[in-house]
Amino acid sequence: xxKTFKTIDEAIIRFAGDSGDxxxxxxxxxxxxxxxxxxxxxxxxxxxAEIRAPAGSLAGVSAFQIKFSSRNTHTPGEQPDVLVAMNxxxxxxxxxxxxxxxxxxxxxxxxxKKNLSFAGYESNPMEDGSLDDYFTLIPVEMNxxxxxACEGLDLSPKLVGRTKNFFxxxxxxxxxxxxxxxxxxxxxxxxxxKDDIIEANTRALNAGYNFGDTTELFMSRFKVEKASLPxxxxxxxxxxxxxxxxxxxAAEKSGLSLFYGGYPIxxxxxxxxxxxxxxxxxxxxxxxxxxxxxxxxxxxAAFTGNLAVTATSGPGIALKGEALGLAVITxxxxxxxxxxxxxxxxxxxxxxxxxxxxxxLYGRNGEAPMPVIAAATPGDCxxxxxxxxxxxxxxxxxxxxxxDGYLANGSEPWKIPDVDELEPIEVSFSDRPNAxxxxxxxxxxxxxxxxxxxxxxxxGLEHRVGGIEKAENTxxxxxxxxxxxxxxxxxxxxxxRIQNDIPETEVFGENHGDLLILSWGGTYGACxxxxxxxxxxxxxxxxxxxxxxxxxxxxxxxxxxxxxxxxVPEINLGQLLRLIRAEYxxxxxxxxxxxxxxxxxxxxIETVKKILG
Amino acid sequence: xSDLQSPQLTKKDFESDQAVRWCPGCGDYAVLAQAQKNMxxxxxxxxxxxxxxxxxxxxxxxxxxxxxxFHSIHGRALAxxxxxxxxxxxxxxxxxxxxxxxxxxxxxxxIHALRxxxxxxxxxxxxxxxxxxxGQYSPTSEIGKVxxxxxxxxxxxxxxxxSLALGAQATFVARTIDRWQxxxxxxLARSYEHDGGSFIEIYQxxxxxxxxxxxEYTGAEKLDNVIELKHGKPMLFxxxxxxxxxxxSTVMVLDIEKHGVxxxxxxxxxxxxxxxxxxxxTSRPELPEPIGVIYSIDKVTYNQGMIDQINRxxxxxxxxxxxxxxxxxxxxxVE
Numbered sequence: 001x002x003k004t005f006k007t008i009d010e011a012i013i014r015f016a017g018d019s020g021d022x023x024x025x026x027x028x029x030x031x032x033x034x035x036x037x038x039x040x041x042x043x044x045x046x047x048x049a050e051i052r053a054p055a056g057s058l059a060g061v062s063a064f065q066i067k068f069s070s071r072n073t074h075t076p077g078e079q080p081d082v083l084v085a086m087n088x089x090x091x092x093x094x095x096x097x098x099x100x101x102x103x104x105x106x107x108x109x110x111x112x113k114k115n116l117s118f119a120g121y122e123s124n125p126m127e128d129g130s131l132d133d134y135f136t137l138i139p140v141e142m143n144x145x146x147x148x149a150c151e152g153l154d155l156s157p158k159l160v161g162r163t164k165n166f167f168x169x170x171x172x173x174x175x176x177x178x179x180x181x182x183x184x185x186x187x188x189x190x191x192x193x194k195d196d197i198i199e200a201n202t203r204a205l206n207a208g209y210n211f212g213d214t215t216e217l218f219m220s221r222f223k224v225e226k227a228s229l230p231x232x233x234x235x236x237x238x239x240x241x242x243x244x245x246x247x248x249x250a251a252e253k254s255g256l257s258l259f260y261g262g263y264p265i266x267x268x269x270x271x272x273x274x275x276x277x278x279x280x281x282x283x284x285x286x287x288x289x290x291x292x293x294x295x296x297x298x299x300x301a302a303f304t305g306n307l308a309v310t311a312t313s314g315p316g317i318a319l320k321g322e323a324l325g326l327a328v329i330t331x332x333x334x335x336x337x338x339x340x341x342x343x344x345x346x347x348x349x350x351x352x353x354x355x356x357x358x359x360x361l362y363g364r365n366g367e368a369p370m371p372v373i374a375a376a377t378p379g380d381c382x383x384x385x386x387x388x389x390x391x392x393x394x395x396x397x398x399x400x401x402x403x404d405g406y407l408a409n410g411s412e413p414w415k416i417p418d419v420d421e422l423e424p425i426e427v428s429f430s431d432r433p434n435a436x437x438x439x440x441x442x443x444x445x446x447x448x449x450x451x452x453x454x455x456x457x458x459x460g461l462e463h464r465v466g467g468i469e470k471a472e473n474t475x476x477x478x479x480x481x482x483x484x485x486x487x488x489x490x491x492x493x494x495x496x497r498i499q500n501d502i503p504e505t506e507v508f509g510e511n512h513g514d515l516l517i518l519s520w521g522g523t524y525g526a527c528x529x530x531x532x533x534x535x536x537x538x539x540x541x542x543x544x545x546x547x548x549x550x551x552x553x554x555x556x557x558x559x560x561x562x563x564x565x566x567x568v569p570e571i572n573l574g575q576l577l578r579l580i581r582a583e584y585x586x587x588x589x590x591x592x593x594x595x596x597x598x599x600x601x602x603x604x605i606e607t608v609k610k611i612l613g
Numbered sequence: 614x615s616d617l618q619s620p621q622l623t624k625k626d627f628e629s630d631q632a633v634r635w636c637p638g639c640g641d642y643a644v645l646a647q648a649q650k651n652m653x654x655x656x657x658x659x660x661x662x663x664x665x666x667x668x669x670x671x672x673x674x675x676x677x678x679x680x681x682x683f684h685s686i687h688g689r690a691l692a693x694x695x696x697x698x699x700x701x702x703x704x705x706x707x708x709x710x711x712x713x714x715x716x717x718x719x720x721x722x723x724i725h726a727l728r729x730x731x732x733x734x735x736x737x738x739x740x741x742x743x744x745x746x747x748g749q750y751s752p753t754s755e756i757g758k759v760x761x762x763x764x765x766x767x768x769x770x771x772x773x774x775x776s777l778a779l780g781a782q783a784t785f786v787a788r789t790i791d792r793w794q795x796x797x798x799x800x801l802a803r804s805y806e807h808d809g810g811s812f813i814e815i816y817q818x819x820x821x822x823x824x825x826x827x828x829e830y831t832g833a834e835k836l837d838n839v840i841e842l843k844h845g846k847p848m849l850f851x852x853x854x855x856x857x858x859x860x861x862s863t864v865m866v867l868d869i870e871k872h873g874v875x876x877x878x879x880x881x882x883x884x885x886x887x888x889x890x891x892x893x894x895t896s897r898p899e900l901p902e903p904i905g906v907i908y909s910i911d912k913v914t915y916n917q918g919m920i921d922q923i924n925r926x927x928x929x930x931x932x933x934x935x936x937x938x939x940x941x942x943x944x945x946x947v948e
């Protein structure tokens with residue numbers, strides 16, 4: 001009571017704790033409530049690959065960051081204003097990123113000698129004064145608080161201790177003036193039938209909220225007003241869920257059955273989980289014995305007339321490479337989702353990266369062109385997945401859809417599209433001979449060069465496809481040199497013609513100027529955010545974000561030459577950069593940070609200012 | 614799906630216009646001829662047959678069948694066929710594969726397709742050699758096999774395909790021989806009739822790189838060392854002069870003239886324990902080589918399981934539209 005309200009434009013908070021502390025769940029609940037309140041937001045879950053690293057270890061720290069705003073926001077932000085640290089290891093890993101003067105909410109009950117030394121602290125930072133000068137410290141005995149709150153419940157101390165994340169959540173809800181009812185409702189649903197657990201977590205949540213109210217450790221609360229978003233019905237969505245929905249919507253709009261074949265892999269598995277739960281919509285999911293079987297089953301399903309999809313991450317794409325070449329030469333429509341993660345090899349399974357672009361473009365033997373599309377934001381995964389399906393079916397080609405770990409797990413408020421308003425996807429199976437009584441499976445549509453598609457079960461159109469070079473039109477085995485040259489060119493030409501389906505490139509800002517930021521994939525938010533800031537400062541900076549990387553849009557070359565500088569920020573060592581330099585002979589420069597994390601808008605602004613002098 | 618209205622199909626209907634390019638004398642011809650001859654008798658429309666293959670000599674097979682066909686990549690035929698069969702369970706799906714294709718590079722798909730009881734017919738052309746790459750030892754080559762890749766003899770133990778199939782929970786396991794045309798026709802029909810994954814190992818000669826493979830079983834007359842298994846019939850061989858007796862878990866050969874048939878084991882293709890025992894005879898030179906249906910049981914197929922699950926999910930969850938799904942969870946309206 002009695003705390004003053006300060007209205008602010010935006011806030012960044014980070015929950016950090018041990019893998020078992022439930023930080024992802026806590027972040028998710030804060031996000032849901034914040035979304036419903038009408039703020040724009042972006043999130044960045046950041047968790048270790050190990051399911052449970054040793055409790056209290058640095059390796060086991062799991063974190064969740066959210067930026068929420070009364071304005072449009074494109075990124076989860078860089079330095080948080082508030083850090084919740086549930087143990088010494090979480091503090092150790094994240095303290096250096098907190099903004100100077102920021103607030104630390106710390107569970108002091110976890111600051112035991114053992115945990116401190118496990119985290120590498122020689123003395124207790126809560127007591128040795130090393131933090132006091134820089135941050136506002138809010139020490140909270142969370143274990144004791146929840147134990148008191150849960151008194152009288154028939155629960156073990158261990159289960160009671162597990163509610164402390166909801167206590168922390170309660171404090172944050174108080175600080176930022178958020179209601180508890182969404183979370184309470186969620187608890188009731190999530191733990192239906194386990195009344196004690198519902199009660200304990202609800203009590204912890206309320207205790208945290210009340211603690212905020214009564215403590216004198218901080219004096220003000222914050223209001224972040226609603227953002228002005230375009231009218232519509234919204235939900236919060238992450239990239240993997242949006243991808244799954246996009247695939248399903250494409251099946252609906254094409255009238256085809258959706259077949260998904262794949263093998264579990266981080267960070268793509270949620271697509272398998274989500275689609276598997278939609279059996280009642282007729283979705284068939286097949287958890288294959290390996291990545292190769294996953295894509296092979298998809299090729300078989302495509303041959304048989306389904307909308308066929310597989311999803312994986314970089315290592316899985318490496319395994320699928322040979323089969324993708326088969327899909328290219330048999331010209332079958334399928335979509336391959338790559339939720340990119342840190343590489344090479346096992347790399348950083350739970351971290352984000354954009355380093356599979358070269359693999360998407362070139363990672364097959366022979367001349368095996370595949371269209372490559374990339375999503376820009378978590379919600380955009382829906383539209384990119386839908387578009388990938390549309391192009392695959394229209395051009396009879398496998399399509400690679402690049403998502404990444406940040407998009408897959410990050411979330412944002414998303415205006416729910418109206419399925420009726422999505423463009424229909426036209427599919428026509430051959431049902432009769434197409435050449436004087438014969439059926440030629442490689443006869444093509446003159447405009448798209450898509451070959452004809454007759455599916456097993458169609459009488460009179462029996463034919464064979466395969467991985468040996470095809471004779472033009474007939475599809476028979478052919479070793480003829482001229483035919484091979486022609487077919488190699490035809491397959492490339494077909495992918496190039498997808499340019500006719502790519503809308504005019506949107507230049508954000510002036511279409512000429514000092515510098516153009518050219519981006520693709522998940523760096524969209526940071527780039528757009530940086531460009532908005534620089535434009536407000538009056539700099540001649542514009543932004544182009546690519547949706548299709550293969551083929552590149554027709555008008556891109558013309559756009560590039562109207563800028564004195566071109567900067568390509570990427571979470572790799574310059575994979576798009578080299579393509580742009582090779583294709584257009586422009587002296588583009590790269591901003592390449594490969595840390596397994598999104599590039600920050602601040603870093604982009606710094607780089608641009610250095611270039612512009 | 615039989616269609617009584619359509620004219621009876623003939624062998625000719627199943628022959629494609631492509632010239633067959635196997636080496637003269639290859640055992641593949643015999644299998645192709647039997648497939649083309651017998652498919653028309655199954656009472657199913659030609660367009661409902663799909664032949665899928667991997668890489669290897671036998672994998673050219675689909676090009677010669679005038680059905681839907683897919684000549685894919687090395688080892689992956691079963692995985693591709695799995696997608697075909699799930700996408701359209703009404704199709705009759707056949708996989709043509711070799712010992713290298715299905716047991717080496719494709720070994721993983723082989724065991725998993727069988728374990729799932731995916732309703733696919735697998736024809737494994739086992740010539741115990743890599744032919745298309747010109748003669749290296751295969752996963753079924755004998756120990757000591759001298760090839761270009763094993764000039765001092767192979768030191769790999771060979772796989773026993775029926776044992777592997779049974780270990781992988783196969784529901785139909787049979788073996789035939791390229792030169793036993795009538796028997797092969799019978800096995801193809803049994804495989805077709807079986808609901809679930811069917812596996813037929815075909816002993817086949819490669820007259821270029823492994824000539825004389827299985828010569829011991831394929832002489833002009835059936836030799837003493839082959840037994841043709843028949844469900845419900847006593848296990849007799851060598852012109853009914855010998856029989857098999859099982860004492861405990863020990864298998865022995867009895868002289869019929871001396872012992873009569875009363876103690877002779879009767880074949881029961883639904884007995885899994887027996888199937889495992891029979892499959893192992895291959896590694897026992899003193900026992901006859903078993904040919905015929907080793908094991909066959911009815912078990913729900915993957916495809917039926919998938920259909921049932923979808924129907925159940927529809928019953929429980931009711932009719933849900935894509936738009937409903939888009940709108941699930943917490944939503945809010947911005948005006």
